[in-house]
Amino acid sequence: MKRRLEALVPVGLDPHTELRWFAIGMGVSALYSIKFLFSFFSVRGELLYQLKHLPLQDTQLLEMPHFWFFLDRAYLGFLLLALCMPAVALFHYLYHYQGSRSIYLMRRLPDRWELLRRCIALPLCGALAALLTGLLITLLWAGIYLLATPRELLSPLWYL
């Protein structure tokens, strides 16, 4: 496994250090996205309280704000993480100029993809993983929004 990972970063670079930083980025992004749950459940609690205590004719006006209102760029961390990945690829390329010009060796390898693979493989996987996680978390929040919102509070738009 270690060997496989090492083949995806510039020769001599520790892939685990990069993966550790990526994991930290993902963790921070996930924490940031949890703000959705806080704002959603706080509004939901308030609406449920009103639903229980207001006269029936007044409750018909109650409506849960739209999903996007709560989402409020909760996926931003993942997006930023994905946007950092081209910089990581650039760092990988420039790494071949650090301490020597190993770029000369990399550029004359018979395998034409070796340099490209070592520069972009991890950043590309990282960008895809971040975007995919951002998308999955958005879907998860949408699922929670739909399941946790009482039907009578859901906007009719959700039934279209």
Place this chain on the structure above:
Amino acid sequence: MLKLESVSKSYRGQIALQDVSLSLHKGEIVGLFGENGAGKTTLMSCILGYLPYTGEITLDGDPITRKNIARLSFATSVHSFFPSLTAAAHREFYEMHFPKFRKKRFEGLMDFFDLPMNRAAKQLSTGQQNQLEVILALSQGADYILMDEPFAGNDIFNREDFYKVLSGILEPEETVVISTHLIEEIQNFIGRALLLRQGQLIGDKSIEELEAEGKDLVQFVKESYHYRADRVSRALDGFASPERPDAPEN
């Protein structure tokens, strides 16, 4: 045969190589000489495909591509090894990428120069780093070994050892092109001298031809460069006379 035909290269209008044509045959040991900025490094970079150029460079009639690039190796004074890798890890990397890697030669040379196998390249002295760089180029299994001032930083004993080892280990089909300023040192080791000046090939002679003409390499270089032996004394005279009233008159 490595053949260059009308190879030219310029950087933003500044000519670095101009219409260079030459052929390098199997088994030759060629010295590439010229002042700083003459185009030696540029010439090697063009051969290795690091720089775009005009003209044609072929290896046994074929353009140099990924298919035949392993037939060329390169040692440079700026080093092309991986600084954080040990020599053993370099051996592994080369074995993986160059099918003709000469493991026995690599180990023999490492042993001869007493280089540590398990120390990162960046922890070696400059001289040892140069040695590792050259050992890797010699062990890659290439037919054409290009060396760009590989001994900068090595002491004289080290360099002499290298010349001796080099002439001892090379096989008849291996060609070495070595760019250096150490003309006197290398003249007994090479079979042919190429001379570049301002991007142009101004001299191409075998050592045999020079010997037949009764010249040595230094003379050949000086003549080709129109070197004026009196230029230092003339310059010193020029510096001294107008500004030093106490300077003795000639």
